[in-house]
Amino acid sequence: MSAPKRSTWIVTAIVALAFALRLVGVFDEALPFSFYPDEINNVERSVNFYNPATGFELNPHWFHKPTLGYYLNFFCFGVYYLFGHFITGQFDSANDFATAFLNQERTGFYVIGRLIQVFFGSLTVWVTYRAGRLLHGRQLGYIAAFFLAIAPAHIEFSCLVKNDVSSCFLASLAFLGCLHVLRLGRGKDYFFAGFMIGAGWATKYVPLTLAPSLLAAHLLRPVDELLGPKKHRLLVLAGLAFLLAAFAGSPFNFLDPAGYHASIKRIVDGVGGVFFGAGEVDSMKYGLLELARYAFAKTVRVEVFTLPLSILALLGLMFGLKEVGKKKALLLLGWVFVTYVVLVAFNAQRVRPNHIIAVMPALALLSGLGLMAIGATLARLTGKKQGLIMGLFLVPLVIPLGGTPADAIATQFRRVKREPPQSLALRWMEENLDEGATILNVAEVLPLISSRPRQEWLQTRISFELALSERYLADNRERLARASANEVKALRLGAAHHEHRLIWWRTQAKKLSLSMAAAPSSKFKRFDNLIMLSPWQTEKSEKVSSAAFGFNDLWDRFPLPSVGRLREQVPGLQDLPPVECYRGAANLDRSQLSLPLRVRLGVLPNRPVDFVVCSESSYGNFVRPEEGSRPPEVSRRKRASFKTWAAFYDDLKAHYNYWEFSGDRSLDLWSVRIYDLRQRLPANTATRLR
Secondary structure, rough: OOHHHHHHHHHHHHHHHHHHHHHHHHHHOOOOOOHHHHHHHHHHHHHHOOOOOOOOOOOOOOOOOOHHHHHEEEEEEHHHHHHHHHHHOOOOOHHHHHHHHOOOOOOOHHHHHHHHHOOOHHHHHHHHHHHHHHHOHHHHHHHHHHHHHOHHHHHOOOOOOOOOHHHEEEEEEEHHHHHHHHHHHHHHHHHHHHHHHHHHHHHOOOOHHHHHHHHHHHHOOOOHHHHOOOOOOOHHHHHHHHHHHHHHOOOOOOOOOOHHHHHHHHHHHHHHHHHOOOOOOOOOOHHHHHHHHHHHHOOOOOOOOHHHHHHHHHHHHHHHHHHOOHHHHHHHHHHHHHHHHHHHHOOOOOHHHHHHHHHHHHHHHHHHHHHHHHHHHHHHHHHHHHHHHHHHHHHHOOOOOOOHHHHHHHHHHHHOOOOOHHHHHHHHHHHHHOOOEEEEEOOOOOOOOOOHHHHHHHHHHHHHHHHHHHHHHHHHHHHOOOOOHHHHHHHHOOOOHHHHHHHHHHHHHHHHHHHHHHHHHHOOOOEEEEEEEEHHHHHHHHHHHHHHHHHOOOOOOOOOOHHHHHHHHOOOHHHHHOOHOOOOHOOHHHHOOOOOOEEOOOOOOOOOOOOEEEEHHHHHHHHHHHHHOHHHHHHHHHHOOOOHHHHHHHHHHHHOOOOEEEEEEHHOOOOOEEEOOOOOOOOOOEEEOO
């Protein structure tokens, strides 16, 4: 067999392996639900670009992440609807399609979104081979592609509706373009590299970190070419290609500058907190050195890149880069280190495993160089063939020993094939609880369909929120007419904020009206579903007043959580002040109104809470250190810093029986508890019910 054909077969086999490993996680035991918050959020954002009642609305009005990935999901969901409408007859109309989604019949949406990421994840393995081949020949390409194919975090997040893997694919293509710029310097190479950086930016901002590598590739070109008639025109071409892709993929970042500015300002404030202690820094944020140490420690974790592959990457960094040449090594190091700095700086609450995916192809290339360096050294010392030695080093990686990629993959597969505790809890509720029971759903642990009274309460609440911003804008117009030059800018910023807020709340009102129409046809029971944020998402409320806003519906003042108050007979919405009196409509603090309907609280009249549903990730933060569940130092700090929340969970455990649906921490499955508030027991007599 000729070398090209043999190469094709080897690469095809590696990509097929990557595809098979990623495909397993698409069809997990949680369907038709997902219990990964980001995945739920990403699917809902993708669907929101079309409302059957009002048509298309492609402006996301939320720019924490760009929109290309959401647009791609939206397009594929549209194909899904057309197929279901014209071919299978599954959907009679767009309203029928929306009804299925709102009634939690979402298997098709999750599977489609996951398959998109499986496709991009598998293609990234092929691109990594191409990059390795350009760096140091086919052998490096094979090894690096294989390492990425078995990288645990890359496999896991290729099975979720998130944009980390697709943006990584575009970043790897951009790096490939940078290598071609360095090697050939053609106009189409500059255009390709710039376009892929722009497309990556439009998917998840981070691939912009390839821009320094592109600049380096340009400057490392032969001097006579840089000083020729073209000079830096090709670099301008790359910049234009970037803008073209960025605008096409996320146009409203440019067309809605006020909304984009509001989102980016929060990110920049976080960066200021990391580097300079500026901005809003709370107890969950850390200094730069601590964040950097944590990021590198997270990389070597068994569920991310694993220690063996990380050691090989370090060896590649120390001994293997010289084999690829200084110029290519500089491009590769630029990708790794610039991306790491950005990840650390822009994640003030620590880098997560999915963030590290942004550099995984580069890490796989370094690991390949490390293995080749070991093979070459031992071959010289022993006289054995380098390929044989490298093969012997690869064997342990595919055996499920503790800490190896194979062990991490096996653990992921066990998690995928185990029914999650949330599904067990949902099935138990369907079988044992009365429809309409009032449930405090901490952090929306369970995807419950709200009862009609709850939906009507939400309608009233949304009307109240709309009235707040409408009154603010009316007063703002009057104040602008007599404002001084110094006041005009602040008033205009406030007006822009409330205009976007009105759009957001009107969208929620439309969604709620569709949900109310869809709910009667749901196959699931409907409960009076009160949604409360997770405790760690509200901890800074003790320092920052804005996060307390949503809790006024349930408690008079935050932080005063009390289990007993959940059982009080309350008059419902009558305690909401008139719009005209609410903090003074003309002087509303924008930060007080920045939180949307993420906190949907408010006990209905004469409907005390019957049950509290919470995950171990909530109550486990506040257990006594000697009781375990979380690391002792975490529980100790939580209990000391947030005494009211610790008291809330202590009260639940001491006085109320509960049903527990056990997870498995080794599989990253958190237990779920349902506390029965209908009977308060003497202290420390509550038990787990069977």
